[in-house]
Amino acid sequence: MAIFRPVQTEFWTDVKVLEDMTPEDKLFMVYLLTNPHTTQLGVYEITPKIIAFEIGFSVESARALLDRFENHHKLIKYNKETREIAIKNWGKYNLTRGGKPIEDCLKKEIDKVKDLSLVKFILERTENEKIVEKISVYAGFDDTSTIRGTSRGQKEEEKEEEKEEEKEEEKEEEKEEEKEEEKEEEKEEEYIVEIVNYLNDTCSSSYRSSTKKTQSFIKARLNEKFTVDDFKKVIDVKHAEWTETSQAKYLRPETLFGTKFEGYLQQWELWKNGKTRGHNARPYEASGGYAQEEARRGIQPANNRGFAKSVG
Structure with a gap:
């Protein structure tokens, strides 16, 4: 188990976090990124009961949050049968460095993963191509080029999303300016x-x-x-x-x-x-x-x- 997990400070200024997430959502997101069950790979086992116990929520609230993060925010994938979870941008921020110790750790963790589709979900947002290739080999994915291609496609998608977010921000700024102008005119x-x-x-x-x-x-x-x-x-x-x-x-x-x-x-x-x-x-x-x-x-x-x- 890792002693700590990095959380980007820009998490708190992200437009989606500011506009779409409730205080409860923000706490849950930080919990998913830093709880003691997390792994180097970003795929780990966890249950609603464990979440409820560690955060202090009811079991029903924990289930509702898992469903909300998977189907509304689309930030995780959760397999109810294997009780495994994967976090969308884990690879982007955590799988950035290679080296033998990291690779050995990843190999051990992949051997324990039951639902390998969750590994692919992590790799789609992983930018370090060497890490992508290593994990693909460890997981037994035959066509690593598909993973790389998907990763590039995801990057393009991310760029488009960022552009859309920038446009939305500009629109919001324009609306605020218009409101200020209206107030001044009044x-x-x-x-x-x-x-x-x-x-x-x-x-x-x-x-x-x-x-x-x-x-x-x-x-x-x-x-x-x-x-x-x-x-x-x-x-x-x-x-x-x-x-x-x-x-x-x-x-x-x-x-x-x-x-x-x-x-x-x-x-x-x-x-x-x-x-x-x-x-x-x-x-x-x-x-x-x-x-x-x-x-x-x-x-x-x-x-x-x-x-x-x-x-x-």
Whole structure:
């Protein structure tokens, strides 16, 4: 009995394992690869009762798993009469090295195998052709070229399967990307509705969030990484400046959210810093020195909204 059996770490990332196997299936697969009854050849005797005892399953569960792995996953062959099992990819991962000690061990194990068709099942996935020839001789298979041909055929089949798996993975990735894009679009639509509603509430207007032109201006700014709060700031500062003036007609999406958007946003920062008495307080009036300087330059407030005009 071997002290250990190698298990490929990629087992845990294999698409079939991730998508098709239950936690119970994964445990059972590792058990089949590493239990104390395994052999160098990959064909060994085991019964549902032994499986149940060693894993802690019921006998019925063990039988159901053997059937599932043979007929659904197609990863094993199990002979109920001889109670022998063969694991599909055993030869691919375990029969990779030759040498006299290995060959002697294989010869002894083959002499004990009752169902030699299980040996052929192992060889179909064995890539080391020297090992295939040796085992074929030990098992008494007359036409070793058939085994080699089958092995090559299996390799081609594996390649096709891998291609199909890659295609499936690509499809899944595309689906995930589409889902992400849909989520982003939904978020964007929500942002547009929120921004237009805020504009209408603040300016007593009735613009529609469904208008293509309005959407295009907002999307352009969102693509530039401006936030919903940035839009609200621009609406606030221009509403404070333009309402009840001839400029009030420009409190509209194409003006507020156009190419001057960033400049309006910077103006909000100045307006915020100068605001001391309510929404329409005069910007910058917190700085007395600045207000006096305006007066000296002949600039005075145009109205009670706090925006200046030149005198004269």
